[in-house]
Amino acid sequence: GFVATDGWAETSDMPVVDLARRFEDAGVAALLFTDVGRDGLLKGCNVEATIALARATDIPVIASGGVADIGDIHALTPHVGDGIEGVITGRALYDGRLDLADALKVAAA
Secondary structure (H helix, E strand, C coil): CEEEECCCCEEEEEEHHHHHHHHHHHCCCCEEEECCCCCCCCCCCCHHHHHHHHHHCCCCEEEECCCCCHHHHHHHHHHHHHCEEEECCCHHHHCCCCCHHHHHHHHHC
């Protein structure tokens, strides 16, 4: 994917991985990766793209955008060793589709 700017209104021609590598050289502690095409839509986290970014850089990645339910947490948790450090969710919690206690249990396992 490509980097989105200006409140996600503009998409640049810079690949996400290229920007992540620049941040890596600058000493950034973590990356927040949001699939803006899924954010707030409960379509499921873009697990494949998130893992690909985590594997392409040494910076820990926090997944965001589209988290729909506990299935997304289950899908990301095995990839902690690949650099996935966390998940941000909003609407799934607010809508009752994801229970925070259950998500924390899965993430801690």
